[in-house]
Amino acid sequence: MATDPPLLETRGLEKEYSLGGETVRAVAGVSLSVRRGEFVAIMGASGSGKSTFMNMIGALDLPTRGQLLLDGTDLASLSSDALAAIRNRKIGFVFQQFNLLARTSAVDNVATPLIYAGLPAAERRARAAAKLGAMGLGDRMDHTPAKLSGGQQQRVAIARALVTEPLMLLADEPTGALDTATSEEIMKLFGQLNDDGITVVLVTHEPDIAQYAARRILFRDGRVVEDQPVNDRRRAA
Amino acid sequence: MSLRRTLSGGLVNVGIALTALRTNLMRSILTALGVMIGVLAVILATAVGSGAQVSVENTIAQLGSNMALVFPQPDTENGGPSRDTGKLTERDARAIERSVPGVTAIAPQLRASIQLSIPARRISTGGIGVTDGYGTVTNTDVELGRMVTSADVQAAARVIVLGPTVATKLFGDLDPVGQSIRVDKVPFRVVGVLAAKGSSLGTDNDDVALVPISTARQRFATDLKGPDDLAMLFVGFDPAVALEDAKADLVRLLRDRYSVGRGDVQPFTVRTTEEFQEQSATVTGVFQAVLVAIASISLLVGGIGIMNIMLVSVTERTREIGLRMALGARRRDIRNQFLVEAAVLCTIGGMLGLILAVVAARIFERAAEFPAPVGLPVAVGSILFSALIGLAFGGYPAVRASRLSPIEALRSE
Secondary structure (H helix, E strand, O other), X not given: OOOOOOOEEEEEEEEEEEEOOEEEEEEEEEEEEEOOOOEXXXXXXXXXXXXXXXXXXXXXXXXXXXEEEEOOEEHHXXXXXXHHHHHXXXXXXXXXXOOOOOOOOHHHHHHHHHHHOOOOHHHHHHHHHHHHHHOOOHHHOOOOHHHOOHHHHHHHHHHHHHOOOOOEEEEEOOOOOOOHHHHHHHHHHHHHHHHOOOEEEEEOOOXXXXXXXXXXXXXXXXXXXXXXXXXXXXXXX | OOXXXXXXXXXXXXXXXXXXXXXXXXXXXXXXXXXXXXXXXXXXXXXXXHHHHHHHHHHHHHXXXXXXXXXXXXXOOOOOOOOOOOXXXXXXXXXXXXXXXXXXXXXXXXXXXXXXEEOOEEEEEEEEEEOOOHHHHHOOOEEEEOOOOHHHHHHOOOEEEEOHHXXXXXXXXXXXOOOEEEEOOEEEEEEEEEOOOOEEOOEXXXXXXXXXXXXXXXXXXXXXXXXXXXXXXXXXXXXXXXXXXXXHHHHHXXXXXXXXXXXXXXXXXXEEHHXXXXXXXXXXXXXXXXXXXXXXXXXXXXXXXXXXXXXXXXXXXXXXXXXXXXXXXXXXXXXXXXHHHHHHXXXXXXXXXXXXXXXXXXXXXXXXXXXXXXXXXXXXXXXXXXXXXXXXXXXXXXXXXXXOOHHHHHHOO
């Protein structure tokens, strides 16, 4: 494993914003790496820079300084189209508010990233249906989000994140809108997916949720202040 | 990017567009209504414009195909205004028939408004005093009975040929031939009924009555002074004759007869059917252009409505745009999505406008007895044009959507 090149590597990563004439350093020099198959929880208070960091590793935002290598590619040098392709093929996003398209069936929601991958309609539907089936939602394919529970909606969103077979799942407070029981269910699902080999990077401010990860990285004032394995890790039963 | 991918992407966008338009159904309908009214106005304007063209062409065709009209008005077209009164006589007509090459027939005329009465009814119509040449020159024939003959002219016979409108007004379905009828209180005998010519430009061509020119001279109240003055002269030419040359010959002859000097205003006017056609084509062309230009303003307003609603749509769906970008949509995917949405909206409006325009044009034709054809090119063109309006007015909102930053968009509520 030690010789395996990291999936994600940052060196002196910085992000500055100008806010009302003042320069704010949201991320102030972060160097870390994430290997394939890891389950990482990024923690920190609001304003710690964890969200800005996540946006950069998610190819949604570009760093001001430093290097950001995803699967060996420096994202800082890419065009907006190339970044869109990285988001499409290599990253699967899961959001706190699920972000499903309203009035659009579960299967069409899951198939949306495949539109941008340029797949024909029949294949899009087949792949989306298969992923929904794997999430245990085979009988809910034509339901719109309004007809699904929060947990079901988040599972549709996870199916959508997985449908392009990405290298990394990037989950931003994925249980923030769910009750405790459903949160546990979703976190166990992430655990299973990680066991199956996918890298999971989880952003959360809840220590309980971070317990499902194998490694915890703590942000404060734009820097990593703690980076260590999770001792009493919670696992899928 | 392959063509197949482009096409499939386009279809996906149509699906997305229809979902989005259904979501705000009332708003979509109202916006499409703007385009619909614009397209309706433009198509109707085009239809009425080309109807005018058709109508004028029919009128000219009914005059006769290769013909010159001579009337006793000073021709001020190439000279200054004239205080002289016009001149045209039967002797001029005979001279033209004799000396101008290519003349096949002449139709000298007197015109007056006349009263026709039978014991039960009284109507007024346009009376024309004609010779036997009238039918040949103007492509006019009878449906019943006979035309005015040279014998009628020689005898100044009190005979009359009725236009179909006049015949129906006076006699209904009865055969008027052989009936007696009073023309300005003098008894005449009906000898024929003209074949119907229909109406053009709102004028009923069948609301006329023909009498021998000699009879008209005796009986009709005209404002002509000389004993053989004419109200009008039609000169028919051989179809092989170039009208421009024929007109030159005719004008030269008349100028000699009236000793018109160089630069003087001639006391008569000559126009050929060719000139009428050109003139009317110009006039109706301008008429149509003005109509369409006015109608286009409503289409422009419709387009602005599209832009307005698309800007609202982009603002409302900022989060969706951010999500799509996170899922891998490139800037151009977002731009195309909103372009297609605007085009779909406009095309729906355009199709509704087209359907309504076809119906309205039919109603207009019936009510106004005026042709208003909606041709296939206009129909197809209007649909394509409405899609184009969608692309033009949807362009700015779509580009604005595509320029959004993914994180800003995702963060919006």
